[in-house]
Amino acid sequence: MTLPPELSPEHWITHVFSAKAARQGGVIRRNLRDIERxxxxxxxxxxxxxxxxxxxxxxxxxxxxxxxEPIRLIL
Structure with missing residues (x-):
């Protein structure tokens, strides 16, 4: 789904954390450029x-x- 550029910060955060993986306590990935934008x-x-x-x-x-949950970095 493409998000409109005029999307408010609050709506964008709601959208990100309403992803199925996020709702189930999983892992999501986002581009830093999008987060900053x-x-x-x-x-x-x-x-x-x-x-x-x-x-x-x-x-x-x-x-x-x-x-x-805690995170453990595995090298």
Whole structure:
């Protein structure tokens, strides 16, 4: 689904976290460019903190763990 550019930050966040994987406590991936364009990185990080979620960044992508479980990086 393509989102309109005039989508409000609140609606964009609602859209992101209403994805099936997010609702089920899974993992979602978003492009940092989209996060910055629709809501701003700082506001998005505030929302992650509010929800108790974790995320990792790699190659312009943010991998978001939609649960409060600990993360262990495996090298």
């Amino acid at each position: 629709y809501v701003g990185r700082s506001a998005f990080e505030d929302e992650l903190k509010r929800r108790g979620y974790h995320a990792v960044e790699n190659a312009g992508q943010l991998i978001i763990f939609c649960n409060q």
